Each structure stands twice: as C-alpha cells, then as structure tokens.
Amino acid sequence: MIPAKFDYVRPSSVGDAVSALAGGGEDAKVIAGGQSLLPLLRLRLAYPELLVDIGGLDELCGVTDDGDHLLIGARTTHYQLVHDPLITEHCGLLAQAAGTVADPAVRHRGTLGGSIAHADPAGDLPAVVLALDATMIATGPAGGREIPAGEFFVDYLTTALAPGEILTGIRVPKLGADWGYRYEKFHRTAQAWAIVGVAALVRRSDGHVAEARVGLTNMGSVPIRAAAVETAAAGAQASPEALREAAAGADEGTQPPADLHGAPDYRRHLARVLTGRALEAAAGV
Amino acid sequence: MTHITVTVDGVKYVDQVEPRLLLVHYLREVIGKTGTPIGCDTSNCGACTVLMDGQSVKSCSVLAVQADGSDVTTIEGLANGELHPVQRAFHEEHALQCGYCTPGMIMATTDLLRDNPHPTEEEIRDGLEGNLCRCTGYENIVRAVKRAAEAGVTQ
Numbered sequence: 001m002i003p004a005k006f007d008y009v010r011p012s013s014v015g016d017a018v019s020a021l022a023g024g025g026e027d028a029k030v031i032a033g034g035q036s037l038l039p040l041l042r043l044r045l046a047y048p049e050l051l052v053d054i055g056g057l058d059e060l061c062g063v064t065d066d067g068d069h070l071l072i073g074a075r076t077t078h079y080q081l082v083h084d085p086l087i088t089e090h091c092g093l094l095a096q097a098a099g100t101v102a103d104p105a106v107r108h109r110g111t112l113g114g115s116i117a118h119a120d121p122a123g124d125l126p127a128v129v130l131a132l133d134a135t136m137i138a139t140g141p142a143g144g145r146e147i148p149a150g151e152f153f154v155d156y157l158t159t160a161l162a163p164g165e166i167l168t169g170i171r172v173p174k175l176g177a178d179w180g181y182r183y184e185k186f187h188r189t190a191q192a193w194a195i196v197g198v199a200a201l202v203r204r205s206d207g208h209v210a211e212a213r214v215g216l217t218n219m220g221s222v223p224i225r226a227a228a229v230e231t232a233a234a235g236a237q238a239s240p241e242a243l244r245e246a247a248a249g250a251d252e253g254t255q256p257p258a259d260l261h262g263a264p265d266y267r268r269h270l271a272r273v274l275t276g277r278a279l280e281a282a283a284g285v
Numbered sequence: 286m287t288h289i290t291v292t293v294d295g296v297k298y299v300d301q302v303e304p305r306l307l308l309v310h311y312l313r314e315v316i317g318k319t320g321t322p323i324g325c326d327t328s329n330c331g332a333c334t335v336l337m338d339g340q341s342v343k344s345c346s347v348l349a350v351q352a353d354g355s356d357v358t359t360i361e362g363l364a365n366g367e368l369h370p371v372q373r374a375f376h377e378e379h380a381l382q383c384g385y386c387t388p389g390m391i392m393a394t395t396d397l398l399r400d401n402p403h404p405t406e407e408e409i410r411d412g413l414e415g416n417l418c419r420c421t422g423y424e425n426i427v428r429a430v431k432r433a434a435e436a437g438v439t440q
Binding site: 001002003004005006007008010031034035038039041042043051053055079102103104105106108109190191 | 287303304305307310326327328329331334337340341342343345346347348350351353393396397400412414415416417
C-alpha cells in the first residue's frame, strides 16, 4: 500500500532536526533507516503529518572509543555493528545480536537508534542494550540528557523520549576479556521476529560465575532483565547443571504475550530453555 | 513535492516527487524500470531488492526521497552487453521457475558475493534469508550462487 500523505524535511544538523521535530508536535516522527517505520506507514498503522529524516546526519553514524565505554551513533546500522572492530572487540554481544536482525537488506538500512527508539518488545536490540547496562543519549529543545536503559523502555512501542527529543547515541560499557556472551533467538521461519530471545552476559572467575546479566526479548510489553536468574547465577558453579538450575527462574515476573506464534506458557518454557543455553554458551561450558 | 537527484543504472535522473513515494514505485512508474517487481506489502519477500550505493535494500522499504543523492543499481543495470555472471549462473542452474523472485534473488546474490566471495552453503542460505521463492526453488538457487562464486564473481 501507499503511505498516507506527510510533510518531509531532511535537516542538516541535529539542532535543525530537534527544531523541526519540536515544531511538528505529537504528529511528527523521526525517520532514520525506516525499516520499522516504513512498514507501519505502508500498512497505515501510523500516519504522522511530518517526517524528520535524520538520514543526512553523518555525525550520528559510527562507533568511537570513549575510554571505558563505546559511544555508538544512533544512525549506526546493524550491518555496521556486525562489522565494526571496536564493537567486535569490546561489545561482541551487540554484534552477534545485530547479525540476527531480520535479513541482510534490512540490516543495511536499519539502525541501532531506530530499533531502540521504536521499542518493539519483539525487537532484538532493546533486550541487548538492557543487558549491557547501556545509556541512551537524547537531545531535545531543552538540551541533552542521558537515560539508563533500565528506565528507557516504558511500555509497548513507548520510550522515555519526550516529544521533540531525538535519540542521538548509545553509550555502552566495554566488556573485559573475562566476559562471555550469547544472544539466543528462537523463531520458526527465516527473517522472523523472535518468539523469545535471550541476551546473556557472564563474567567467570575460578570456575564460578562472578556476575551474570540476562535480558529477555518478547516476554512482556517491554524488554526486561531476568532478575531471578541473575541472582541465582551469581556465585554458582560454571557448569551446565548449575546454570540450567539458575535459568529455571527465567520467566519469573514476566507477562509474555499470546499471539499466532505462541501462548504465554510456551514462551515461559522457551525463556527457561533459551536462558539455560545462553548462559552455558556465555560461560563457555 | 521534493526535489531528488538519483543515479539509476548509470543514468542520472532529476525529479520532483511526493515524499510518500516509495523507491520501488519511483523506479517502476516514474522512470520505467519495471524489471524490479513488487512482491509483498510487508517487507518480507525481497522481490524488489536493488543495490543502493552498493548495498542490497528492499526498495519497497525506502522512500524515493531517502534515495536522493544515491547510486541505485536494478536488475536492468546488471548486464553489460552480455548476461552478468550471476544472471548466467541462475540461467545455467535453472534457479527459477516462475521467475518473480529472480530479480531480487540476483541482486541479493551480487551483494552477498561482494561481501563474501566464497560463501559456504549455510552462508548462502543465511545471505538470501530476506528473499522468498514461492516456487520453493531454493535448491537450484543455492547451486547457482555456488556456481557464480566459483566463477569468481565479486562485483
């Protein structure tokens, strides 16, 4: 289908983009790669009156080394995440998960910032930035501010970004060599959304798990941390048995959706199984 | 209306377009590049795949205004007097039945081989994940990609 009519601007600076967005009020949307927004426009599930295209803002593209963090521009594409040497070295989980998003053509256009600002609980990268304890950097009419990932995802397709604010970057702590990681994604057909996804990070020390962090995809209206698993895994032996036991609490506190792909009970089962697999892989056992 | 300049298959086009015009509609209806078909309404099928600045994109999921300043290659721009090696490999391996997915499959394949000139079978299947063949001719499509890779296609 053809999208409904909208006005379009392609600003040449972040400041101009913020002004344009603020001027458009509630009916303005930011477009970057458009891989989430364009399907919604075509199906007329969204009909903004103004699109602010940040596709020309090269300063929002790419990864920079910022001491103990990486600073990732919001327009950095999934393809770039997969191939960037800094991401591979310091934040392999993000590269691995980005490589599972949709298909190559979508990964060429789709961006990290777009995926996070869209906040689809079935999207892969929100749960990943949550597990990474990343910080979202936003710019609005009142200036810039930082929002921890844990406070960013408010509800289904809803974030802490205020109208007029643009997500410009994501700050991710570098992971040391003692961290292992795995993104486990379960879907039935090629390029499909995750029925359930699990992002796991494990820091090992002397045959034990010193610290574990687990983010869940599509187990509620927002991506969530599997707090019960993180607590159970901390201090546990780095063995398949102990990690599977810790994973048994993966669905605690979740409210998984029911849809064509699975009932809530099925998703709870998947969350437990996939968390076990993700922890084992992350712990290297 | 928004002013755009796009190079398609080596020819520069300057047009005024509605912002909501999809790239695939621009290609087919404004400049007559009907070699790129429209397959689905959900960004799934990949039939409309073209190269934009050398990378595969689904042209139903790009606005024409987003392509302003870009260099686009469609299936019509691939052959250079004779069939492109990927086209020839698809022909020789009979990697098509109805042919509807073929332009997208071939464009996705050229992009895959540019990125990875010697893919394994698994890498071929992953690389063409975004392109659906309703005739389920995947076996011959994978064979054709292998054949093109063996022929040393890196474009």
